[in-house]
Amino acid sequence: MGQDLSRDLPITAYALLGLLSFGDSLTGYELKQRADRTLRFYWVSPAMSQVYSELERLHDLGLVKSQGDARSTSYSLTSRGSSVLTDWMNTSPVGFPVLKHPVALRLLLGALADPARVTNMLRDHLAALDEERAALEQVRHSLEGQDQPGDPFRYPALVADWGSSYFEHERTIVEDLLRRIHEGT
Amino acid sequence: MGQDLSRDLPITAYALLGLLSFGDSLTGYELKQRADRTLRFYWVSPAMSQVYSELERLHDLGLVKSQGDARSTSYSLTSRGSSVLTDWMNTSPVGFPVLKHPVALRLLLGALADPARVTNMLRDHLAALDEERAALEQVRHSLEGQDQPGDPFRYPALVADWGSSYFEHERTIVEDLLRRIHEGT
DNA sequence: ACAGCCATGTAACTCGTTACATGATTAC
DNA sequence: GTAATCATGTAACGAGTTACATGGCTGT
Numbered sequence: 001m002g003q004d005l006s007r008d009l010p011i012t013a014y015a016l017l018g019l020l021s022f023g024d025s026l027t028g029y030e031l032k033q034r035a036d037r038t039l040r041f042y043w044v045s046p047a048m049s050q051v052y053s054e055l056e057r058l059h060d061l062g063l064v065k066s067q068g069d070a071r072s073t074s075y076s077l078t079s080r081g082s083s084v085l086t087d088w089m090n091t092s093p094v095g096f097p098v099l100k101h102p103v104a105l106r107l108l109l110g111a112l113a114d115p116a117r118v119t120n121m122l123r124d125h126l127a128a129l130d131e132e133r134a135a136l137e138q139v140r141h142s143l144e145g146q147d148q149p150g151d152p153f154r155y156p157a158l159v160a161d162w163g164s165s166y167f168e169h170e171r172t173i174v175e176d177l178l179r180r181i182h183e184g185t
Numbered sequence: 186m187g188q189d190l191s192r193d194l195p196i197t198a199y200a201l202l203g204l205l206s207f208g209d210s211l212t213g214y215e216l217k218q219r220a221d222r223t224l225r226f227y228w229v230s231p232a233m234s235q236v237y238s239e240l241e242r243l244h245d246l247g248l249v250k251s252q253g254d255a256r257s258t259s260y261s262l263t264s265r266g267s268s269v270l271t272d273w274m275n276t277s278p279v280g281f282p283v284l285k286h287p288v289a290l291r292l293l294l295g296a297l298a299d300p301a302r303v304t305n306m307l308r309d310h311l312a313a314l315d316e317e318r319a320a321l322e323q324v325r326h327s328l329e330g331q332d333q334p335g336d337p338f339r340y341p342a343l344v345a346d347w348g349s350s351y352f353e354h355e356r357t358i359v360e361d362l363l364r365r366i367h368e369g370t
Numbered sequence: 371a372c373a374g375c376c377a378t379g380t381a382a383c384t385c386g387t388t389a390c391a392t393g394a395t396t397a398c
Numbered sequence: 399g400t401a402a403t404c405a406t407g408t409a410a411c412g413a414g415t416t417a418c419a420t421g422g423c424t425g426t
Contacts, residue, residue: 041284049387056407097285105200212377213377231414
């Protein structure tokens with residue numbers, strides 16, 4: 001029982017530690033909500049069941065401590081957890097982003113599909129993009145007033161701006177593509 | 186033996202079928218190279234071993250046919266493979282992109298890291314971005330002359346332009362972030 | 371001779387998902 | 399009372415990875 005301390009954790013584990021690094025104590029359920037609100041834009045929001053199993057592992061490793069009963073347990077970082085996370089931030093190899101883009105993948109094969117399907121797909125993507133962007137901007141607004149240098153949410157604010165700008169630009173690209181597809185017909 | 190025909194294939198299987206939909210016949214090895222050159226920008230380039238196992242499954246399902254011996258086997262689409270792929274293009278739910286962005290994830294937690302580390306990370310990301318973009322633009326150039334409406338590589342060209350524009354914009358965002366981080370210090 | 375590429379696979383393993391199951395608390 | 403939300407887990411499974419193993423062919 002327990003975990004092999006010599007093995008590296010998956011990045012998702014560090015991400016969850018990161019979500020716990022803002023000073024509060026969260027239940028698995030709340031942690032999942034926070035992941036849905038923020039983490040999902042730059043990483044992935046793990047399934048509920050994975051949140052619980054990951055918390056169990058982190059607890060076994062002594063990186064988080066729990067309080068409360070079986071009915072409702074909340075977790076917070078231990079000092080070891082905090083130092084492991086800081087160490088990961090400072091020394092782990094970063095790597096290049098991986099994008100799984102089902103719209104681009106299908107556009108690549110656009111010749112195989114009904115032309116109307118391609119157009120609809122891109123239009124639907126525009127709508128989805130707007131929705132996601134609105135959700136992200138809501139998060140961004142909730143950080144206002146605590147987003148200046150030295151404030152606790154400065155970095156989350158920077159990342160949220162990054163995401164917004166990404167969504168905004170993606171919109172203009174897709175609009176462009178729609179135009180190019182139609183002028184050529 | 187054989188595969189359960191009622192089950193859906195993973196998207197990666199359709200992606201591989203898609204790479205075989207340009208009329209030629211490829212070995213597993215060549216298919217992996219094509220994935221490394223193109224697919225990796227919008228999806229993921231599967232490991233060598235997965236390419237082989239996926240090809241075996243597609244063969245079992247009658248979606249690709251093989252020619253050659255055990256020394257070197259090349260695969261091409263069957264008409265069933267082609268119609269399954271077209272059907273997937275026209276009817277499958279598309280879904281929103283998933284981005285796993287280790288740089289953004291770490292920037293979110295930037296407060297925990299050495300400030301120099303954050304800066305270096307972003308600068309390294311700029312360099313990596315330029316490399317990736319150069320690779321993609323090389324692909325794009327190889328499509329020139331066959332990228333007009335009606336040409337075989339029109340859609341791949343559109344997607345390559347999408348990718349280029351994405352890399353370009355990501356560069357400007359990161360440059361902006363670097364500026365914002367330094368003016369606030 | 372030796373390096374590097376072409377080519378094909380097997381085995382073990384982890385991550386992460388979906389489906390399932392349970393029950394308490396809160397709001398209407 | 400009943401629906402939604404809060405809360406926690408188990409089980410089965412699939413996708414995809416890394417490590418390993420093999421061997422032919424090509425260029426120098």
